Amino acid sequence: MTQPKESATPVKDTVPFFDLQVQTEHLYDRMLEVTKEILTSAHFIGGKAVTDFEEAFAQYCQAKYCVTLHSGTAALHLALLALDLEPGSEVITAPNSFIATAEAITFAGCKPVFADIDEATYNIDPALIEKAITPRTRVIIPVHLYGQPARMTEIMQIARKHNLIVLEDACQAHGAELNGIRTGSFGRAACFSFYPSKNLGAAGDGGAVVTNDEKIAERIQLLRNHGSRIKYHHDILGHNFRLDALQCAILKVKLAELENWNNRRIEIAQYYNDRLKEIPGIVIPETLPGARHVFHLYVVRVPNRALVEEVFARRGIASAIHYPVPIHLQPAYADLGLTTGAFPVTERVTESILSLPFFPELLRQQQVRVIDALAEAISLSQS
Numbered sequence: 001m002t003q004p005k006e007s008a009t010p011v012k013d014t015v016p017f018f019d020l021q022v023q024t025e026h027l028y029d030r031m032l033e034v035t036k037e038i039l040t041s042a043h044f045i046g047g048k049a050v051t052d053f054e055e056a057f058a059q060y061c062q063a064k065y066c067v068t069l070h071s072g073t074a075a076l077h078l079a080l081l082a083l084d085l086e087p088g089s090e091v092i093t094a095p096n097s098f099i100a101t102a103e104a105i106t107f108a109g110c111k112p113v114f115a116d117i118d119e120a121t122y123n124i125d126p127a128l129i130e131k132a133i134t135p136r137t138r139v140i141i142p143v144h145l146y147g148q149p150a151r152m153t154e155i156m157q158i159a160r161k162h163n164l165i166v167l168e169d170a171c172q173a174h175g176a177e178l179n180g181i182r183t184g185s186f187g188r189a190a191c192f193s194f195y196p197s198k199n200l201g202a203a204g205d206g207g208a209v210v211t212n213d214e215k216i217a218e219r220i221q222l223l224r225n226h227g228s229r230i231k232y233h234h235d236i237l238g239h240n241f242r243l244d245a246l247q248c249a250i251l252k253v254k255l256a257e258l259e260n261w262n263n264r265r266i267e268i269a270q271y272y273n274d275r276l277k278e279i280p281g282i283v284i285p286e287t288l289p290g291a292r293h294v295f296h297l298y299v300v301r302v303p304n305r306a307l308v309e310e311v312f313a314r315r316g317i318a319s320a321i322h323y324p325v326p327i328h329l330q331p332a333y334a335d336l337g338l339t340t341g342a343f344p345v346t347e348r349v350t351e352s353i354l355s356l357p358f359f360p361e362l363l364r365q366q367q368v369r370v371i372d373a374l375a376e377a378i379s380l381s382q383s
């Protein structure tokens with residue numbers, strides 16, 4: 001009996017939303033090498049692997065200091081605690097972020113106050129920040145959503161005018177720039193996430209605060225380690241929010257690839273832009289003049305999202321929504337008393353956004369399949 005013939009190269013007939021395995025295949029040897037070094041040294045907490053990565057990432061962000069932490073959420077939380085704000089201080093941020101931005105504000109004893117977004121870039125609208133300022137406002141947290149820097153020039157002007165501190169939520173924007181300045185060096189400090197699917201991701205959870213302010217860096221170093229400089233001597237109360245040596249060693253290997261990955265993201269986004277702008281009804285992402293958008297996500301707006309999702313499902317194409325429910329409408333924030341209509345631009349945008357398959361190794365042929373599916377969905381919705 002003969003075996004049924006198998007094709008030499010299996011045809012990939014699905015398009016995943018994101019593919020981490022293909023991204024790091026060529027780095028396995030180096031990641032295993034550094035892992036073995038840590039395992040043989042048995043130096044798992046702190047030490048050279050941690051400070052080496054911190055130095056390299058600070059340099060990448062064009063900032064003086066980097067303090068690694070166990071998540072982006074921890075970075076936002078400790079950055080706020082390091083500012084020593086009076087309880088009940090108001091912190092202005094965008095309602096269309098991941099919930100962690102607001103959670104950190106709440107758990108730091110402050111109140112999240114939202115300002116609606118600008119419909120072109122999906123980032124916080126500086127004019128609306130100014131309207132949200134009260135005598136209790138202390139901090140603005142612009143989120144560089146989807147990898148695009150927020151309107152930092154205007155935001156820094158507003159902050160100076162009203163004597164407010166700016167903390168950047170750069171969890172989706174490693175390497176993004178505005179007028180040649182990297183995200184991470186605009187505000188007092190910037191918070192990054194190394195969640196595996198971020199532009200720079202660990203082999204697990206991770207995060208960091210980047211800053212030019214030595215006092216903030218020192219304060220966060222204390223807060224992440226039980227307020228301790230010398231073992232069993234505690235200057236202040238803190239947490240255990242450290243990032244371990246294994247994660248830092250792996251992140252350092254991956255950091256060397258980050259510019260290549262970001263440049264690939266920009267090329268892939270350009271091809272989507274060029275092709276999708278020909279399809280009527282699809283709104284492609286708009287890049288702020290002077291910005292380097294590093295496309296953590298490639299998000300379009302579509303007229304009939306349910307139909308697009310149906311066509312995608314039929315053709316084996318994945319997609320996602322970032323995010324399906326704005327923060328002010330989440331049950332977890334019911335106590336803020338905000339209802340539908342509070343932030344109309346965010347709410348309108350939420351109804352039609354769709355994140356397309358996107359990662360640095362996405363193949364042209366996979367992109368073409370996504371584009372064809374979108375074209376089909378649009379022509380179906382018009383017939």
Ligand SMILES: *Cc1c(COP(=O)(O)O)cnc(C)c1O
Nearest residue numbers: 071072073098100171172193195
């Ligand atoms: C991922 C993310 C966070 C939280 O980071 P974690 O590492 O998952 O805790 C915060 N803000 C934004 C905008 C994010 O995308």
